[in-house]
Structures are given as C-alpha cells and as structure tokens.
Amino acid sequence: MAIGQVLGISDNSVNVTVKRIGGGFGAKIDQCNIISTAAALAATTIRKPVKIVVDLDTNMTIYGGRDPFYSTYKVGVDDQGLLQAVQATITSDSGYTGTDPNCPLAPDCVPSCYACPNFLVTPQFVLTNTSCNTYCRTPGTFEGVTLMEEILDHVAATLNIDPIDIRKRNLMLNGSTMRVNHCLLRARARLAGKEALAALKAPLTLTVPKNFISDMIDQLMTSADVDARKQAVAEFNQANRWKKRGIALMSMSWPHSVDLRYPFSVLVSINARDGSVAVSHGGTEMGQGINTKVAQVAAYQLKADMDVVTIRPTNTHVNANSSCTCGSKGSDVASYSVSEACKIIQARLDEVEASVGKKLPWKELILTAWNMGVNLSEKYENGPGEVKSYAVFGVACSEVELDVLTGQYLVTRTDLIEDAGRSLSPLVDVGQVEGGFIMGQGLLTTEKPIYDPTTGKKLSAGTWNYYIPTSHDIPADFRVTLLSNAPNPIGVLSSKVTAEPPVTLSFSIVMALRQAIASARKDAGTPGWFNMNSPLTVEVLQRLCLVDPSSLVIH
Incomplete structure (x- = not known):
C-alpha cells in the first residue's frame, strides 16, 4: 500500500x-x-x-527505539495495604514526531491482575530533538504492568508488609473485568479509522472468568522454595557488607486485545497426486514460530502427518488485505484462519470416506476425493469478532547477587510460570517465554540509549556502545514452566499467546535488585524507599548503593 x-x-x-x-x-x-x-x-x-x-x-x-517513559503516581491504601485509589501520569518520549507514541497503550494495562475501585491514569507524550521512536515488543503494555508492580512494592515498603502478601491481598476476583484498550485497537487498525471501529461496537471490557494468579503464586512458592530462599537471602545480607542478595516475586495479567476487524487471509491447498499440503497465510515469520504453529494446526485439523505440510511465502495476491504481524496476534489469528479453512476441507473429506464406506489412507483419500470432483483448496479470512481477546497470566521469581563496590550483579536463578492455555507448540512457546524475558532484562538493565546533548543524535546505534544481554547476564539457573490444566475455551485450540507477556516478568530482576540495594543502603545508614530509574547499568547500581569511601578501610 x-x-x-x-x-x-x-x-x-x-x-x-x-x-x-x-x-x-x-x-x-x-x-x-x-x-x-x-x-x-x-x-x-x-x-x-x-x-x-x-x-x-x-x-x-x-x-529509533522504544519510547523512553517517565511515570509519576499517587496511591491510597488502607492499613492492610488494600488499594483504594491509584492516580498516575505516564509520559513517553516519541522523538521529534509522534508517529507511533507508546503512552496511549499503557493506562488500561496498569491494573494488571489487581483490584482497585478507583483508577485515574493519564497518558501523554512529549517531543524531543531525537529520532522518532517506534513500537517495540509489548509497547506501553510493559510500562503499564510494571508501574503497578513498582506501586505495590512501594506500598509494601511503606507499610512494612511482605510484598508477596500485598500482591495476594489485592488480586482481582474471579469474574472481574479488564478494560479493552481502544487506543491500542485504533493504533493497530488505523486504516479502518475511528468511525469503522465505533461501527463495530468494540466492547469496553473483557471478563476474566478465573484469575489464575493466586494458584500460580502458590505453585511457584512451592516449586521455587521461595520462603526458604528468602530466609537464606536475609541471613546472607546480615553476614555480608559488600555483597548483597535480593529475591522478589511478581505477577501479571497481560491483556491480549484483538481488534474486532483484524483479518488474516489464508489459502490451504492439497495436491491430488501425492496428498501434499501447501499453506499460505497472511502472517510474517520472524523467528516467533508462526510457520511451525500453522503447520501443526493444519496437520491436526486435516488428520495428516506434519511431513506432508509445507508453508509457502506470504504474498499480497493470495493473502491480500492481511493485518500486520504484531502484538502476539500473528500466530494466534493465522492459526485460527488456517484451522477454519482446514475444518471446511476436512468436512468434505469426511463425506468422501462416508460415501466409500471405509477409512482410507491419506494419499488414497485425497486422490479419491479429487476423482469425485471435491474441491481440495479453501481460502479463509477471519471475520469481525471471530478471534477473541483474553487475559494471559504469569508469575516469576528472581534472585540476584550484587557486588556493592562495582555494581556488577548475577541473576542466580529465575523461576517463571506462564499461562499458555493448552499450548499449540510447547517447545516454541517455552522458547518465546525465555527470549521475551531476556529481552525485557536487557531493556531494564544493560541497554542504555545515549544521545548527543546538543544535536539529539543517537550515539548508541550499534553493539559497540549499546549492550544487549550476553550469556553472563541471563539467569544462571532459568526454569520456565507452562501452566498445566488451564485450557483457554475461547482460544485457538484452547491455546493462548506467549510472545509478548513474558517481557513484563523480567521486572522481577529489578525488584530483586531493589532488595539487594536496600540492604546495602541500610548498612550505609540510609534505610527506606528510594527512586530507582532503569536501565540499571552497573554504574547506576553502584551509585545507588551509597558506598562511602571512608568506610573502605582495611583492618
């Protein structure tokens, strides 16, 4: 176009x-x-x-890159730490032009998996003399979810209540509703325009039949032995001045919002001679495994072996008017449309077997159907509202060890559970969870953008001065689990998306670092809450520890 x-x-x-x-x-x-x-x-x-x-x-x-964010908040709670009101302003830097401002996507994500009777969240973006920024994996959603985690940690520290208890007390009840982010829908479907979106009567909320977070926290507390490790961390910090540890658990509800009009056009064709299946879908394979999932869905619905299915390149003739592959929706919507197309073909093949009175081997079935004049191809495009929105739940617990003198740290262990429904492809989904978490870790710790203070030119435009996580940065012990026995009744074959939600769970590393730094600051004579802005580079971490040179005395 x-x-x-x-x-x-x-x-x-x-x-x-x-x-x-x-x-x-x-x-x-x-x-x-x-x-x-x-x-x-x-x-x-x-x-x-x-x-x-x-x-x-x-x-x-x-x-450009992801919008930098600056958020401020006020929060009201009762003596037990129950949220009464949250007021926040979320500001993002879009660069010199507001092409793809991220801030409108954040407010409806702030509640996450928690309940509060009063929210007032105001998004705004500013323009600066830097290159324009753009969307980047879970834009705005990440900042909204993690803001709530920061708020709850602040409440816990102020009231001297265990952060995990604060989270449990404030979890939303089963049957609660979450707002659907219409700013997000409009941004993703700007071609349709606001009038078209209104005409489709997009719902304002989605219902969460069951909040899995409470059960997931209990499961993680047991599998990760969190209580014993918290005690071990406290003992370690008591015995050590220049090395500190921290352990933190966070939870999240990631709102998977699908536009009412978000078409992915697919074509499924079966070749009569050998029964091979060719699938062309409107999504884009970029390493997220969309082709693998589509092939698996096609084989499943056609009752055929994976070996006979091949994925053809996407093109603007066969897959015309397909939407962009973003927001974790690509694999979800493409798999849905392929599933529906294959169901139609399979219904025709069932009629063929019924007419011959017996079950036929795959190749023989396809050739018989062709000889009977059966159409072995089907084009399908999902219509308005066919693919549903829902919540994705996740919990993570990270433990870190921080060198107070240098700011260097090690993520000694991370345990993570994500709700993937009934996963379409567990190996692909676990890989997506691991990659998403590490990408978020880089955003929060090592990846610091640097600009020329006069011209606004980006100076960190390569790996020489823009540092992504390496093998020494990722958790030394990384344990990822997909929640079992939690099928999603409105998902594609009962599944849920997995690519973007785990990015937010990397904030558990920031929370654990806060605990380690708090212990160092307490030893330095400055206890209490403190501001901590990401990315938490080694220089930032070292300064936050408030090391007094006069205390560096060899006895």
Whole structure:
C-alpha cells in the first residue's frame, strides 16, 4: 500500500512476497516503509532492480527505539495495604514526531491482575530533538504492568508488609473485568479509522472468568522454595557488607486485545497426486514460530502427518488485505484462519470416506476425493469478532547477587510460570517465554540509549556502545514452566499467546535488585524507599548503593 501511494499506482500493480524476516519486534510494522518505498522509487526511476541493505547503525538511527517513559503516581491504601485509589501520569518520549507514541497503550494495562475501585491514569507524550521512536515488543503494555508492580512494592515498603502478601491481598476476583484498550485497537487498525471501529461496537471490557494468579503464586512458592530462599537471602545480607542478595516475586495479567476487524487471509491447498499440503497465510515469520504453529494446526485439523505440510511465502495476491504481524496476534489469528479453512476441507473429506464406506489412507483419500470432483483448496479470512481477546497470566521469581563496590550483579536463578492455555507448540512457546524475558532484562538493565546533548543524535546505534544481554547476564539457573490444566475455551485450540507477556516478568530482576540495594543502603545508614530509574547499568547500581569511601578501610 505504501509503495502504491508513493509511486501513484494501483495496489494490484505491486506484488510483495515475504518468506521470513530477521526479527521484528514492532519497528517493521510501518517504519520499514521508509526503506521499501525508497527502493521502489529508485527501481521505477532507473528501470532496474534495486536492493537496499541497512546496516545496524543506520537501522537504529532511522527507526529509533522504544519510547523512553517517565511515570509519576499517587496511591491510597488502607492499613492492610488494600488499594483504594491509584492516580498516575505516564509520559513517553516519541522523538521529534509522534508517529507511533507508546503512552496511549499503557493506562488500561496498569491494573494488571489487581483490584482497585478507583483508577485515574493519564497518558501523554512529549517531543524531543531525537529520532522518532517506534513500537517495540509489548509497547506501553510493559510500562503499564510494571508501574503497578513498582506501586505495590512501594506500598509494601511503606507499610512494612511482605510484598508477596500485598500482591495476594489485592488480586482481582474471579469474574472481574479488564478494560479493552481502544487506543491500542485504533493504533493497530488505523486504516479502518475511528468511525469503522465505533461501527463495530468494540466492547469496553473483557471478563476474566478465573484469575489464575493466586494458584500460580502458590505453585511457584512451592516449586521455587521461595520462603526458604528468602530466609537464606536475609541471613546472607546480615553476614555480608559488600555483597548483597535480593529475591522478589511478581505477577501479571497481560491483556491480549484483538481488534474486532483484524483479518488474516489464508489459502490451504492439497495436491491430488501425492496428498501434499501447501499453506499460505497472511502472517510474517520472524523467528516467533508462526510457520511451525500453522503447520501443526493444519496437520491436526486435516488428520495428516506434519511431513506432508509445507508453508509457502506470504504474498499480497493470495493473502491480500492481511493485518500486520504484531502484538502476539500473528500466530494466534493465522492459526485460527488456517484451522477454519482446514475444518471446511476436512468436512468434505469426511463425506468422501462416508460415501466409500471405509477409512482410507491419506494419499488414497485425497486422490479419491479429487476423482469425485471435491474441491481440495479453501481460502479463509477471519471475520469481525471471530478471534477473541483474553487475559494471559504469569508469575516469576528472581534472585540476584550484587557486588556493592562495582555494581556488577548475577541473576542466580529465575523461576517463571506462564499461562499458555493448552499450548499449540510447547517447545516454541517455552522458547518465546525465555527470549521475551531476556529481552525485557536487557531493556531494564544493560541497554542504555545515549544521545548527543546538543544535536539529539543517537550515539548508541550499534553493539559497540549499546549492550544487549550476553550469556553472563541471563539467569544462571532459568526454569520456565507452562501452566498445566488451564485450557483457554475461547482460544485457538484452547491455546493462548506467549510472545509478548513474558517481557513484563523480567521486572522481577529489578525488584530483586531493589532488595539487594536496600540492604546495602541500610548498612550505609540510609534505610527506606528510594527512586530507582532503569536501565540499571552497573554504574547506576553502584551509585545507588551509597558506598562511602571512608568506610573502605582495611583492618
């Protein structure tokens, strides 16, 4: 569509084919049009093929990054720590233009899995002399969910109540409702416009039949032996001045919001000669496993072996008018549409077997159906409201050890449980949970953007001065579990999405670091709550520990 607009030609003159891309995480939703339209314009002008390859520095400079956030809050609680009112202002920096401001996506995510009778959350974005920023894995949602975790930790510290108890006391009840983020829906479906969204009567809330968090906390407390480890951390901190440990548990409810109009067009075709199945769907494979899940769903619904299923590249002819692959919805919606297409084909094949009076081997069944004139292809596109919104639950417990003198730290262990419903592909989902968690850890600790103070030019536009987590940063002991016996009745084959929710659970590392730093500050004679802004680089952590040089005496 962007190429057609720039060149002034009809969209049917443009054919885009995508086999896979090397990662996305949001920046390639619309910012990629800068490159694609430039290539198309050049090719049209000189009448020759044009290929543009963007190096990492240029990529990070052009596309920007995730919006930096600054949040302030007031909270009212009773003597038991029960939330009475939360007032917050969430500000994001969109760069020099508000192309994809993240802040409108945050407010409805602040409640997370907790109950409070009064919320007033105001989003706003500012413009600065920096490159424009863009969406990045769970934009706004991450900041909304983690803000509530920060608030609850502040309440716990002020009232001297165990942070885990504070969370348990404030959990939402079964049957509670969560707001559906209409700003998020409009941002993802801006082509439809506000009028179209209103005409579809998108619901304001979604109901959470069961809040799994209480059971998940109990399960994690047992499997991770949290109580014993908390006692061991307290004893370690009592005995050590220059090394401190912290352990923290957090929970979250991640709102999976699907636009009422969010089409993914698919085509499933079975070849008569050998029974091989070709599937083309409107999603984009970027390492999240969408092709694997789609192939598994197709094989399951057709009662065929995975070996006969192949995924064809996405293209704008077969999969016209498909939505962008983002917000964890790609695998979910594409799998749904493929499932429905395969159900229609399978119903035809069932009629064939019924007519011959016996069950046939796969190849023989397909050839028999073709000889009987049965259509072995089906195109399907999900309609308004077919794919449902729901909540994804998760809990995580992280333990850290911090060197007070240098600010270096080690994540000694992380235990994580995520609610994936009845997982479509457990190995893929566990990989997504692990990758999402580590990506969030980088955002919160090592990945510090640096700008020229005069020009606003981004200086950290490559791995020489922008540090992603490495093998020494990730948890030394990383235990990921998918919640069992929790099928999602409104999900695709009872499943739930997994790619974006675990990013928020990485905040458990920040919470554990806060405890370690608090112990160091207490030894330094400055107890109590303190502000702690991410990213928590080693320099920031060392300064927060308030080491007095006069105390560095060798006896």
